[in-house]
Amino acid sequence: MPNTLSRATLSTVAVASAFTLVTACGSAPEDSASGGSDSGDFTPCMVSDSGGFDDKSFNQLSYEGLQTAAGELNVEPITVQSNSPTDYTPNLNNLVDQGCGLVVTVGFALADATKEAAEQNTDVNFAIVDDSSIELDNVKPLTYDTAQSAFLAGYAAASYSKTNTVGTFGGSQFPTVTIFMDGFADGVKYFNEQKNRDVRVIGWDVDAQNGSFTGGFEANEVAKNTAQGLIDQNADVIFPVGGPIYQSAAQAIRDANRPIALIGADADVYVSDPSVSDLVLTSVTKGLATSTEQVVKAVGDGSFDNTPYVGTLENDGVGIAPFHDFESQIDPALQGELDTIRAGIIDGSITVTSPSSPN
Template sequence: MTILSRKTVVSSVASLGVVALAAGCGSAPDDSSSSASGDAGDFKPCMISDTGGFDDKSFNQLGFEGLQEASKTLGVEPITVQSNSPTDYDPNLSNLVDQGCKLIVTVGFNLADATKASAEANPDVEYAIIDDSSIDASNVKPLTYDTAQSAFLAGYAAASFSKTGVVGTFGGSQFPTVTIFMDGFADGVNYFNQQKSKAVRVIGWDVAAQNGSFTGGFEANEVAKNTAQGLIDQNADVIFPVGGPIYQSAAQAIRDAGRPIALIGADADVFESDPSVGDLLLTSVTKGLKEGTNEAVTSAGQGNFDNTPYIGTLSNDGVGIAPFHDFSSQVDPALQGELDTVKAGIVDGSITVTSPSSPK
């Protein structure tokens, strides 16, 4: 069965503030030093985070960990910096260039404009940007992920697990890197309905209209909790927050609800990255951010940088879903086999999963 393509509708959103551990232009946190196990000469890898900071237990943290692993392999000392606001992006990049960074990894769609400007001004510096493919430059390597594919599996699992027949999703800001998850999730629910003659309803995101529920940022706060509560009030018993730490607020709303509601994590296997919510997690939609960053930095450090875009898919294990962990005994015993079959169909092309936000 094929899920039909939709017209591209992507909303532009104002830039967001950035939660920071280091103010403005800064040096690496204390834990960014690495023991040497290789020799990359004067190669100096650097990274700038987006919102949430390097301890967000999600998107930024995975990129940071990939940088650390690569730096250890190469035997070099990385420099990392976090920004207080979007106005810090340009000066932070300039600061890293001035410090002699050979490769600068920028974490997130928000940094695309600043990355492009810096790359054009410094053609001898190499760059890698996570979750953006808009920059066409010989010294910029995009690292992107087709999470519509993995979120499709999570949507199928959510529909299978739901007892109320209602599942919900909401995002931080309406960026393509957020809505791609929501598209895949909703389509996975619909595919389950088609295969099982069910009518599980998705709330919080309208695929056709490309609009839904967003908090306006990526902070764990009352807005995020209230947004999750709005889904709970509509009888959702599976909730998929997409946007870094906002899952923490959803977890609070779930605990306050006093009834069984499952959470789905995004980016990392949140069961492992944040055990405090492990008992709530049905699964997580994962992106190989750590592995992709590690590979890009290591290759550059070995003199093998190239600007060929990387796209993580189910086929190359760049995206996936986490195990059911504590929910293993609660899901339908047939579910994992069904997911394996669906995954195989996506990989061989017999099931088409598309999103206006899928990387090209």
């Protein structure tokens, strides 16, 4: 069955070891700051958040976008990995000192450090992923209305569920996390309205804006126990939102020894992490690689502007991945229904909102 929603699917490849990677506050090799011939001395740079570039999620996708653009521009990028929040400011200063023409900071956690660096270095361009709080001429926000795509995933989860219970949980209660959870829960609600069903969502209350969170974005016992709590309430679809915490959810699912599907976030987790591919129903994707690639090439071409980028279903900046191995297990009518809903969201006949949606 064709999956027209796959146009927004991100194809994620492993981070190649041949690329220069600077961890914590280390210095890059001296030749890393030299640009290629096509773009003069332009050097694009990137700082990860504490999840690192191998998180199989938004850090890795942003990294891949940087590398793709750098290859097309024939320049050598510099990447600096943060091991903790205390690394953000020194890592940014490190890159500015090395003559970076653009610094991409990955994640809202770097907002304060990015703003400070941008204010102090007005001749350097910055872009920040998942944050729109900075209003400066030299900072471009890259944001994503994932409520739209999560709405589709919630509808699909409700359609697939055999227990009439689906669950979601997040890393920390930040807008970039809860926007997924809002859309997911609203998609389940829409399914119930359309099908006269009563599939319940556990782990998140849209009206109260509260639910289950692990307190961080690490794959650990807390994340596994949080997923287990949803499983114990009979959820047979689980949507973890927060980088690597899906890995802990996958462990809980395997331990449960009964059919439970996983929904990925940011990347198409079926592709980015084959170790859990047999569990992945679909993923709610963000065009991190594409948007990062675009801003790097814009600076390389001398056309940077600070107009916020907002990824939507209409511009393929968000989407849902194919059903992959689950395609034979879903309702044959589901894909057509999702195509209709997607079109309705784009033309405005179906309203999807979240308190955390980008302006």
